[in-house]
Amino acid sequence: MDELILRGVEVRYGDLVAVHPVDLMLQPGQLLAVTGPSGAGKSSLLWALGAALRPSAGSIVLAGAELTDREQAARAGVVVVPQGNGLASSLTAAENVLVPLLAAGVPADEAGRRTADALTLVGLEESGNHLIEELSGGQQQRVALARAFGAQAVLLLADEPTSDLDAANRERMVAALRGEALRGAIVVMATHDPEAAEQADGELHLDEGVATWVRPLG
C-alpha cells in the first residue's frame, strides 16, 4: 500500500527518448541507486518520479495515489534534491532548511528542532548562520540534503548527492540517506559514485535511457 510503483514510465523530449518505458516497485525502507553515464537519463527519471516533469507514457503511484503534478507530489511527501541544489543564496543555511518547514505548516518549535537536527546530521551545526553564498559547493550540497532531511520525506529523490563532497562527507551523506530509509522513507539517488551505489539496496543502470538491473532490490 505504501509502495512506489512505476508502470511503463517513459520520458521524451520531442523525438528524443530520454527514458525508455520502465517498471519498478520500491518499498518504504529501500534505498535505490540509479547509475549510468552522463546523459543516460538519470535526472530525467528522478524528475519524473518527483512529478517535476510529466512522463510521456506510464504512471507513477505512491501509497495508492497517482503522482500528477509537482505541488500534489510535494503534499504527498515527495522531496527532490536537485543537481545544483536549488538553495536560496540570500538566506542562511538554517533559513534554507527552516523556511520550507514553516511554509508547510510545521509548528515553529518543531521546525526549529528539525532544522538543528538536520544541520547536525550533515555536519554543519556550526554553519547555520552563514549565508549560502559564503559556503563552499560541498557545504551547499550538504545544506540541500539537510533541507530534505528536515522535510522527513515519504519519497526522497537525490540527484548526485555526493558529487561535490570529499570521501568523509560522501560516506556521511550516504549514511544519512540510509538513515532516511531506516526511518521509513523510499530513497532514490542518482549517482556516478560506485561506492555510494554499492551501499544501496539495489542498482538500476541506465544507458541511453534503457534501464537494466545491475543488482535488483531484495
Ligand SMILES: Nc1ncnc2c1ncn2[C@@H]1O[C@H](COP(=O)(O)OP(=O)(O)OP(=O)(O)O)[C@@H](O)[C@H]1O
Ligand atoms: N530539457 C531537456 N530538453 C531536451 N533534452 C533534454 C532535456 N533534459 C535532458 N535532455 C536530454 O535527455 C537525455 C538524458 O538527460 P539526463 O539529464 O536525464 O541524463 P543524466 O543521466 O542525468 O546525465 P548527467 O549524469 O550528465 O546529469 C540527454 O540526452 C539530454 O541531453
